Amino acid sequence: MPRSRQPRRQATLASLAAELNVSRTTVSNAYNRPDQLSVELRDRVLQAAKRRGYPGPDPVARSLRTRKAGAVGLLLTEALSYSFRDPAAMSFLAGLSESCEDAGQGLLLIPAGPGRDEVDAAAVVQQAGVDGFVVYSVADDDPYLAAVLERHIPIVVCDQPREIPGASLVGIDDRAAMRKVADYLIGLGHRDIGVLCMRLGRDRMDGVVSQERLKSPHFHVQRERIEGVRDAMVASDMDPLSLTVIERYVHTSQSGHSAAAEALATNPEITALVCTTDVLALGALDWARWQGIDVPGQLSITGFDGVDEALRESLTTVRQPQEEKGRRAGALLMSPSGSGVPIVEMLDTELLAGRTSGRIKG
Template identity: 85%
Template sequence: MVTRGIAYRPVMPRSRHPRRQATLASLAAELKVSRTTVSNAYNRPDQLSTELRERVLEAAKRRGYPGPDPVARSLRTRKAGAVGLLLTEALSYSFRDPAAMSFLAGLAESCEAAGEGLLLIPAGPGRDDVQAAAAVQQAGVDGFVVYSVADDDPYLAAVLERRLPMVICDQPREIEGASLVGIDDRGAMRKIADYLVSLGHKDIGVICMRLGRDQRNGVADSARLDSPNFHVQRERIAGVRDALAASGLDPRSLTVIERAEHSSRSGHSAAEQALATNPRITALLCTTDVLALGALDFARWRGIDVPGQLSITGFDGVDEALREGLTTVRQPAEEKGRRAGALLLTPSHSGVATVEMLETELVRGHTAAPPPA
């Protein structure tokens, strides 16, 4: 019988032995080259001629060879090919905070130049020692950049136990064997405080980030100021105290308002609390631009003239603050990231830790003036 319109073809039986995926060894055998040659086509292309590399890659593509196994390579070379960045805040913080974003951009630039990956380790607050140790131990990295963490942070303790190369940015200080990139926080804040004192301000308030790993909001008393675990905030407040003492004012008269969350909203509420605590305040020194921008929002909301009735200053020199004309201290956040990456990826052959202190600049904007008569 003949069936019209349908062509029948014999069905070929499938092989019981499917074709195996190519491996580095089988590809080398097919091309009649060494395994090293195939590996170099991916990892060290400068070792091959252009024609030979193209022939290897074309054969690999045809056979479905994905390239050398990165896990096997890391086991063989004992290199993970990545840098771990330890942040003291939640992971999302690094993508919201402008200074942290600039630092991250600089570090990523150094990693890219060295052909290294970058792993962000979510060292947010509220985790215990066991969780911290697990996160750090599971990180497949060749070294760590520690970005501004408290000296009693459990993640830092876990990093130290790994005994891998480490570079610290800003804080903590004096970790044995670790290189450091930072600025003179105390001296930089002293400059801006001296400037305000020279304008005639005597009643001064400070708005700062949290002084410990615990979540506190409110007036920081003398005990809190004397034993914080965050070097940067401690030193910036000390810089203001130095300026007051040098001008004959009582450093103990300083009103310090602490905020656990680093946001513009925190700066707004802290400015309100500072003026409620001491209505005589004529100048608010904020330890970051983010807090200062919030304080400016509060002043606008309350109809307080800046700088006619109240001077407000910041610290960091982020783009938004400079656009607002904020009087601030500009620090090289992006360069910090570049230098931290460079120190980690090109360690000193002497084995001696390197300390690099970068320069800052006082920016005299439009938010500071003499106090009202």
């Protein structure tokens, strides 16, 4: 007798439960709550599912039923590719991923790169199937952040922006940490200091930063690190208005290279470059070597973050617990306070005096 060419109907949760003479809940638990079944029963369900080509419970149906997406959204201030190139961002991602793994949650990356408008932001954020957001170092005027706040789901901020109503925060005291760097340099005798910083706003800007721009940047972290240098100058009877600040829109070592050249062209008397990130500092260090400038004999260079490459170069820098920031942000998001009161966790930093800072020769 010829074999029927009628395709076999794909198994469903209900048909698999009927075949095994178990409840639908038992089949579902084999995938979602294996601790509720004996090893033997779970194996029997999974083997039958494999034999019948059953892929498991529909995650969309499950999310509709439980009203949980089973994923955390990470809102980034840069293009997605940046997260896999920038060493500090990579460390943060590693820590956050670890927290998600421990909680059995997925991780959805949402880049809030520059040049996007409110319509784009609202569409991306509203479509994100997540149960909460970690906001990683985003400008306070970013349209993606505004769209996230409209979702009215749990939020944990890392670094910036500060004072988001109802959001917990994980960060460091950027101002105090950079004040230690500047105090250290001033103690070595440096009186002419320049700062190389990441962008202070979402608008395109590359060049010398005016006093007016310093008053109202939208990136809290950069502002606070610059203010830390100014605090040290004031404490040492130096004029903070004499501080040369060079801003770069793109955060790369090449930006640090060009920014160092511009800083010394703007003020040839500079003897110390304070960089708000290690990436910029490593670029500045390359520029100094290219120019044949003795570091630290003629020019001291400092960074911020404590990334591996900076430590290998023995860069004077501030080491911050970037990976722990990610772990703590994830843990706070997935274990919200029962009191409903936002939690603020400020982590410790450490000044590392490396070989790129010293007293000026002669």
